Amino acid sequence: MRRVVVTGMGMINALGHDKESAFKAICAGECGIDQITIFDPSNYSVKIAAEVKDFDPSTVMPPKEVKKADRFIHFGLKAAQEAMEDAAFGDNIDMERFGISAASGIGGLPAIEKNSIILETRGPRRISPFFIPSSLVNMLGGFVSIAHGLKGPNLSAVTACAAGTHAISEAVKTIICNGAERMLVVAAESAVTGVGVGGFAAMKALSTRNDDPKHASRPFDANRDGFVMGEGGAALVLEEYENAKARGAHIYGEVIGFGESGDANHITTPSLDGPARAMKAAYMMAGEPKVDYVNAHGTSTPINDKNETAAIKTLFGGKEHCPPISSIKGQVGHCLGAAGGIEAVTCLMAMRDGIIPPTINYETPDENCDLDMVPNVARHAELNVTMSNSFGFGGTNGVLIFKKI
Secondary structure, three states, rough: OOOOEEEEEEEEOEEEHHHHHHHHHHHOOOOOOOOOOOOOOOOOOOEEEEEEOOHHHHHOOOOHHHHHOOOOHHHHHHHHHHHHHHHOOOOOOOHHHHEEEOOOOOOOHHHHHHHHHHHHHOOOOHOOOOHHHHHHHOOHHHHHHHHHOOOOEEEEEHHHHHHHHHHHHHHHHHHHHOOOOOOEEEEEOOOOHHHHHHHHHOOEEOOOOOHHHEEEEOOOOOOOEEEOEEEEEEEEEEEEHHHHOOOOOOOOOOEEEEEEOOOOOOOOOOOOOOHHHHHHHHHOOOOOOOEEEEOOOOOHHHHHHHHHHHHHHHHHHHHHOOEEEOHHHHHHHEEEEHHHHHHHHHEEEHHHOOEEEEEOOOOEEOOOOOOOOOOOOOEOOOEEEEEEEEEEEEOEEEEEEEEOO
């Protein structure tokens, strides 16, 4: 079977506009959650989110073109630009064998909201001609592929909070099946809008610690009360191993396993069985390696964190056999469809630097979340194999396992 490795990465989130600054802040336990500024949240029950501040989209596309793409596409273009530069390709790359696998959970929600208001207040003739092309999820892959001349497969995953992870596994499958030699994975999300925050708040899914935003997202803590919305993007360049080796590429790690499953249980309430089966599938594909760290989905919701802890214990055969786990959603919020991409980059950088990011705001232990959560302070460790979990509404699950080469 063809081997697939990661040779370039990019990341943007509430803690940084590039992978190095963002990862450093994540490991330092900094928190990007604050009062919402993108819209006026005065009348909302939830007034906090992890926004990307001070980002200028004209740095990744011509100023006159910015209005043609929604904010999630801007983030994707930024992450993709960094990843492609990081991969350091020469001139002899067959672009017809270089594809893209994009991901977003919701896509252009700001554009949908804005143009719906225009329709109701000003009529259909005032709807922007850029509305549809700027809001479709697959336009993320469209814009990025045009920017970089990628003429291979152009795929998109729209699987809620598992989308970024599924986009990576789809890219791996494409390379394994010889559909491409290289794939650029781009996951991006920007759903911090009135209807986005209002919708999740109506479901009682969000934390309401409006008076203490820095401590609102608290994965695995006994007093967690919901997730905090985040936004951002991530990109990874995947290559067939022999090609990457031949061109002397820097290799961050190899994708040695992936697993996917469906809960068939409930549209929004996660199960234990579905995540456990996805984790087992990835683990078996990887050859049952010694896993040194698990980057948990860890949303800071009562049910997910409890079930995920139980699923991890099921996979590894009991508490005493489980590796350290942590969730970075306390730092960058829950970036929905971009979360899997951001967390995959985090896993690979953790292996590179030999450091486990902390689970911040872990103050009160929960008897149902009783593993080593790497509480509050990052930990230096030799990491050779890492696992990344992503679970989404609709009962869709994805798991990845990376190995240092």
